[in-house]
Amino acid sequence: xxxxxxxxxxxxxxxxRMCTPLGxxxxxxxxxxxxxxxxxxxxxxxxxxxxxIGHFREPVDIACSNFSESSVIFGGxxxxxxxxxxxxxxxxxxxxGIATTxxxxxxxxxxPQMIRRLQNELPESGPILVSVSTPSYQGSHTDGFxxxxxxxxxxxxxxxxxxRHINVFSGMISPEDIRHLKDIFMDFGLDAxxxxxxxxxxxxxxxxxxxxxxxxxxxIESIRRCGQAQAxxxxxxxxxxxxxAGDALLRRFGTPLYELAFPIGVRLNDIFFExxxxxxxxxxxxxxxxxxxxxxxxYVDAHKYVFxxxxxLYGPADWVAALAVFLDEIGMIxxxxxxxxxxxxxxxxLAEHLGPDKAERIAVIEDTDFASIExxxxxxxxxxxxxxxxxxxxxxxxxxxxxxxxxxxxxxxGASRITALGYRGTQQLFDRIVNALxxxxxxNSPVGYTRL
Amino acid sequence: MSxxxxxxxxxxxxKGAGPYEMTCEKHSxxxxxxxxxCVFCGSRVVLYPIADALHLIHGPVGCAAYTWDxxxxxxxxxxxxxxxxxxxxxxxxxxxxxxxxxxQCLKELIAYYRPKAVFVYSTCIVGVIGDDVEAVCRQVSRxxxxxxxxxxxxxxxxxxxxxxxxxxxxxxxLVGTGDISSISPFSLNILGDxxxxxxxxxxxxxxxxxxxxxxxxxxxxxxxEDIRRAHGARLNVVQCSGSMVHLAREMKEKYGIPYxxxxxxxxxxxxxxxxxxxxxxxxxxxxxxxxxxxxEEIDRVLPELMRIxxxxxxxxxxxxxxxxxxxxxLVASLRMLGIRTAFVGSQTGSPDDYKRLEEFCDPGTxxxxxxxxxxLVRFSQETEIDLLIGGVKERPVAYKLGIGFCDHNxxxxxxxxxxxxxxxxxxxxxxxxxxxxxxLIDRKNINVGNA
Numbered sequence: 076x077x078x079x080x081x082x083x084x085x086x087x088x089x090x091x092r093m094c095t096p097l098g099x100x101x102x103x104x105x106x107x108x109x110x111x112x113x114x115x116x117x118x119x120x121x122x123x124x125x126x127x128i129g130h131f132r133e134p135v136d137i138a139c140s141n142f143s144e145s146s147v148i149f150g151g152x153x154x155x156x157x158x159x160x161x162x163x164x165x166x167x168x169x170x171x172g173i174a175t176t177x178x179x180x181x182x183x184x185x186x187p188q189m190i191r192r193l194q195n196e197l198p199e200s201g202p203i204l205v206s207v208s209t210p211s212y213q214g215s216h217t218d219g220f221x222x223x224x225x226x227x228x229x230x231x232x233x234x235x236x237x238x239r240h241i242n243v244f245s246g247m248i249s250p251e252d253i254r255h256l257k258d259i260f261m262d263f264g265l266d267a268x269x270x271x272x273x274x275x276x277x278x279x280x281x282x283x284x285x286x287x288x289x290x291x292x293x294x295i296e297s298i299r300r301c302g303q304a305q306a307x308x309x310x311x312x313x314x315x316x317x318x319x320a321g322d323a324l325l326r327r328f329g330t331p332l333y334e335l336a337f338p339i340g341v342r343l344n345d346i347f348f349e350x351x352x353x354x355x356x357x358x359x360x361x362x363x364x365x366x367x368x369x370x371x372x373x374y375v376d377a378h379k380y381v382f383x384x385x386x387x388l389y390g391p392a393d394w395v396a397a398l399a400v401f402l403d404e405i406g407m408i409x410x411x412x413x414x415x416x417x418x419x420x421x422x423x424x425l426a427e428h429l430g431p432d433k434a435e436r437i438a439v440i441e442d443t444d445f446a447s448i449e450x451x452x453x454x455x456x457x458x459x460x461x462x463x464x465x466x467x468x469x470x471x472x473x474x475x476x477x478x479x480x481x482x483x484x485x486x487x488x489g490a491s492r493i494t495a496l497g498y499r500g501t502q503q504l505f506d507r508i509v510n511a512l513x514x515x516x517x518x519n520s521p522v523g524y525t526r527l
Numbered sequence: 528m529s530x531x532x533x534x535x536x537x538x539x540x541x542k543g544a545g546p547y548e549m550t551c552e553k554h555s556x557x558x559x560x561x562x563x564x565c566v567f568c569g570s571r572v573v574l575y576p577i578a579d580a581l582h583l584i585h586g587p588v589g590c591a592a593y594t595w596d597x598x599x600x601x602x603x604x605x606x607x608x609x610x611x612x613x614x615x616x617x618x619x620x621x622x623x624x625x626x627x628x629x630x631q632c633l634k635e636l637i638a639y640y641r642p643k644a645v646f647v648y649s650t651c652i653v654g655v656i657g658d659d660v661e662a663v664c665r666q667v668s669r670x671x672x673x674x675x676x677x678x679x680x681x682x683x684x685x686x687x688x689x690x691x692x693x694x695x696x697x698x699x700x701l702v703g704t705g706d707i708s709s710i711s712p713f714s715l716n717i718l719g720d721x722x723x724x725x726x727x728x729x730x731x732x733x734x735x736x737x738x739x740x741x742x743x744x745x746x747x748x749x750x751x752e753d754i755r756r757a758h759g760a761r762l763n764v765v766q767c768s769g770s771m772v773h774l775a776r777e778m779k780e781k782y783g784i785p786y787x788x789x790x791x792x793x794x795x796x797x798x799x800x801x802x803x804x805x806x807x808x809x810x811x812x813x814x815x816x817x818x819x820x821x822x823e824e825i826d827r828v829l830p831e832l833m834r835i836x837x838x839x840x841x842x843x844x845x846x847x848x849x850x851x852x853x854x855x856x857l858v859a860s861l862r863m864l865g866i867r868t869a870f871v872g873s874q875t876g877s878p879d880d881y882k883r884l885e886e887f888c889d890p891g892t893x894x895x896x897x898x899x900x901x902x903l904v905r906f907s908q909e910t911e912i913d914l915l916i917g918g919v920k921e922r923p924v925a926y927k928l929g930i931g932f933c934d935h936n937x938x939x940x941x942x943x944x945x946x947x948x949x950x951x952x953x954x955x956x957x958x959x960x961x962x963x964x965x966x967l968i969d970r971k972n973i974n975v976g977n978a
Contacts, residue, residue, distance in 0.1 A: 082639055085628060085631040087588060087591070090592040092588050094592065116682035121561070121568070122564065123593070128919060136560050137560065138558045139560075140558070157558065159558060161558030165559070177587045178652055212652075213617070213618050282927045285901065465595070
């Protein structure tokens with residue numbers, strides 16, 4: 076077995092990455108009165124719909140230019156034109172977010188030029204067309220997400236008198252985390268534009284009518300104002316800077332940019348809340364002081380259960396980075412940090428935030444797949460895994476618990492309501508981790524103690 | 528409520544409204560949010576259950592990510608099909624071509640996983656960048672002695688149905704290459720059942736009880752060696768006609784093996800399948816065994832079915848399936864439970880399917896080809912159904928409108944075929960429409976006119 080384990084594979088086995096257009100679709104779904112549209116084959120939109128429906132358990136409508144053989148030979152202009160027309164007739168959107176697929180890019184479609192032409196053909200009152208280049212042979216779903224946020228901002232941001240409002244590019248987080256962030260900003264008295272905001276589109280109540288699908292989300296008017304904001308906050312500090320919306324605004328309008336890690340755990344949240352205190356000029360509201368205090372109190376209650384527990388972390392690099400800092404603060408050891416995407420910066424980040432000695436002992440892999448994670452994890456003998464549902468097989472084979480976090484979570488209910496951000500979100504995550512460890516200990520005990 | 532798009536009107540039909548006229552088998556309308564997938568999807572779902580083959584997806588990562596362990600198709604042995612392998616083409620591969628990478632991937636994977644055969648699926652861009660996949664497959668075949676089959680499944684080259692055809696072509700490369708000397712004259716192949724939640728096992732057991740040998744199951748719980756011997760069977764029994772009829776036709780031409788169409792869903796269709804097989808062999812003993820089997824099985828499930836019927840009768844349902852064959856069985860099964868079908872549609876039905884559906888359904892039933900999301904919403908609300916039957920993509924349509932839903936697609940984990948399967952189906956329907964949660968939702972007050 077050991078000789079087999081050292082085999083290096085050119086193929087990707089059990090992929091961690093989803094494709095770039097998926098991220099773009101999530102962004103466009105989080106803009107009010109916007110419809111996501113893929114320029115490519117019918118299957119791309121259907122597979123991505125299927126995948127997101129499995130995770131959010133909510134309707135996900137994605138239109139498609141639906142290439143045929145002739146579109147591949149003669150180009151997709153006619154399909155794009157017809158598709159946009161159909162979408163306007165059916166959904167009456169104010170914005171159509173068009174992402175390319177590998178097929179459109181490979182045949183050399185000049186989407187920006189096509190979009191300009193189409194926009195000119197549309198009446199004044201017609202929808203705004205935004206395009207983003209997301210060939211799936213380039214990057215991962217998280218890259219597609221960032222590129223789409225940037226594309227929207229570049230298209231819509233306008234100059235004007237400076238305001239007190241702030242921009243928040245919060246990255247790929249759960250609807251419940253978006254809602255929690257909104258509460259936090261409100262309590263600080265901050266007028267914040269969160270882009271994208273799919274908290275309702277991907278986690279709504281029963282509908283009075285289906286068209287509601289596209290109505291909720293970040294208002295186009297708010298996005299227009301983002302060039303006039305007093306500052307931008309962008310989560311995910313190990314991501315690709317060239318695809319940063321905050322960076323684009325900094326360059327174009329001089330809007331100050333604060334790049335922060337996802338606020339998970341006490342240390343990273345303290346940084347986040349300090350930033351909000353400075354931006355708002357308000358002291359941290361007492362409810363968050365209370366949340367912070369209770370979180371630390373629970374750390375104390377549970378510290379022996381988690382101390383020294385070896386953890387395998389996997390997911391997008393920016394999530395893995397923040398989670399590693401959090402685990403370190405509670406005495407758990409992230410023995411393996413596996414990033415689905417490729418930033419090249421994860422190791423450096425961990426060395427900076429955990430110190431070189433600890434970072435040295437962490438196995439860090441980027442651009443990996445689940446077969447590789449499993450082979451590495453087996454040798455490290457972890458106590459727990461943290462990541463999306465695709466790690467379930469590893470958890471089953473290694474007989475260690477899996478705390479589900481990220482996307483996809485298609486074997487449990489409530490993916491939309493999982494939180495990790497803020498002191499309160501961390502509290503939920505912390506409780507889940509501790510309880511997963513306790514449950515395993517209890518189940519594996521020959522005694523079966525009823526009190527732990 | 529949204530209007531039906533002008534260009535879609537010919538693909539929608541209301542039974543009894545004028546002489547029969549309906550269009551289908553068209554490329555989906557651009558921008559319409561069709562529920563269909565692509566050619567690759569068709570090939571992938573058909574070949575997926577072959578458990579001892581290695582399935583390598585040649586293209587960028589997405590197509591493999593979205594189809595990893597996607598079907599509920601079980602294997603009684605190897606589990607290789609439940610892994611997802613891809614060449615994961617990157618920008619440089621797209622520029623310089625992916626042949627070398629494909630070759631490398633194949634050699635390494637074959638050496639490590641030792642499959643019985645390999646299927647290489649081409650995705651959209653493979654044809655465009657000009658990779659000669661067949662040549663690479665031939666070379667690896669020569670070097671490893673393994674059958675490596677290229678599946679021409681570029682997503683844009685047609686619809687899901689064309690993917691079925693490509694899958695059948697791939698299968699026919701295996702058929703006819705095995706030893707058939709020991710096969711009984713009372714023998715058949717099960718085509719078009721995918722062993723979702725063990726369905727193929729149940730059907731296989733019925734045939735065994737009738738004294739008939741099952742040579743191969745294509746592709747549920749499929750094995751390469753069995754498929755190689757499929758041409759030794761005396762009969763092909765084809766379910767899911769859309770996906771497997773190409774193979775059945777080819778085997779008829781090439782090996783003279785006749786085929787019959789069946790469905791294993793619902794008591795009537797299931798019984799008829801067994802009788803038709805017995806009749807084909809013109810064997811009195813087999814027919815007698817079939818009769819006994821049907822009687823025993825129906826006696827076992829009928830009391831519970833009738834109990835469920837008293838609860839659910841009078842409800843209304845909508846059906847939207849991938850292939851149309853299943854729709855017939857579903858209309859009949861629902862009828863048995865006292866449930867009327869108000870609308871029925873499929874992604875890939877043929878002109879013949881829709882004509883037969885028109886004859887089969889009650890007056891007023893809406894029949895639809897390649898429906899989009901908004902149409903499903905419209906029909907669900909307009910006909911005031913209590914239950915929608917479809918796949919996972921249709922589920923949120925129903926739930927958001929406060930309507931019950933049953934998954935009858937290939938990702939489900941409950942067996943719905945065979946006699947026992949009909950009972951499971953009824954239990955599913957029962958749990959869906961009788962749940963008290965619907966009482967908390969005022970469907971009547973859902974504002975349908977105000978978009």
